[in-house]
Amino acid sequence: xxxxxxxxxxxxxxxxxxxxxxxxxxxxxxxxxxxxxxxxxxxxxxxxxxxxxxxxxxxxxxxxxxxxxxxxxxxxxxxxxxxxxxxxxxxxxxxxxxxxxxxxxxxxxxxxxxxxxxxxxxxxxxxx
Numbered sequence: 001x002x003x004x005x006x007x008x009x010x011x012x013x014x015x016x017x018x019x020x021x022x023x024x025x026x027x028x029x030x031x032x033x034x035x036x037x038x039x040x041x042x043x044x045x046x047x048x049x050x051x052x053x054x055x056x057x058x059x060x061x062x063x064x065x066x067x068x069x070x071x072x073x074x075x076x077x078x079x080x081x082x083x084x085x086x087x088x089x090x091x092x093x094x095x096x097x098x099x100x101x102x103x104x105x106x107x108x109x110x111x112x113x114x115x116x117x118x119x120x121x122x123x124x125x126x127x128x
Contacts, residue, residue: 004053026054029061036065036073039080046089060091071098079103 008016026048033044044061051057067076079097083089097103115121 006055024058024062029058029065032065033061036068037077037080039077039084040064043080043083043089043094046084047091050090063091064094067094067098075103 029044029048030041033041043064047057047060047064048054064076075098076094079094080089082097082103083093086093
């Protein structure tokens with residue numbers, strides 16, 4: 001009660017037929033991702049777990065897996081590594097990274113912040 005439910009009896013016959021012929025399930029996306037590489041598989045696993053209702057993630061999974069015809073598989077793998085490192089496993093991050101060629105730049109994601117040394121900055125000794 002109060003949760004999402006899908007009763008196939010309530011679906012239009014066209015939708016039922018579409019789901020049966022396509023057979024898209026979480027397992028389908030995982031098996032496709034597994035053939036592409038461990039990184040892609042890890043991203044798809046996280047995308048599938050990102051929503052309460054798994055079916056709500058299928059378009060994102062399909063979008064990520066369909067990047068391969070547009071971009072080489074090696075770029076998708078590197079982008080998935082970046083997504084895992086940045087905890088940003090979603091379609092938009094992967095799409096934007098590939099579109100903007102950020103995966104081609106040879107730099108690490110800057111996840112830490114450091115204060116530059118400057119003559120006006122006092123160290124911890126000033127507060128003892």
